[in-house]
Amino acid sequence: MQTGIPVVITGANNNLATRPNSTGQSAKLTNPTALQWFNTSVFVNPPSYTYGNLGRVLPDVRNPGIIQLDLSIIKNWKIKERGNLQVRAESFNVANHVNFGLVNGTFSPGPSGFNGSGTFGTITKARDPRNIQLGMKLTF
16 A cells, blocks of 8 residues: 655746646645546636746645555475476456556646646546466476
């Protein structure tokens, strides 16, 4: 289990800044979903040739964490004096828990200065699902 890394917001467009301004409200949602991980309406493009007041990362919003359980089953058989046969089955993310990817933190200001992108604040990818592999090794 691992907590998510902080969300980084970039993409202001005013000939100087790469970070937008914050309206002073928190971007954290009580029940975030993949379609809206944080409140995107609290960011606005800074005035021309000024730096945005938003920090490098959001203080109260983090990317999704990871919950993964891996399992291995291994059996060794002795063959005569010097031989050995090993059979193994391994499963990664054995519970097949959905682990979301990173949040899209690219702010794209529209004509009003607020976000104009439909993908800002959304999650469009997931990490690997359950993966099972079998193997056999003969040593002599």
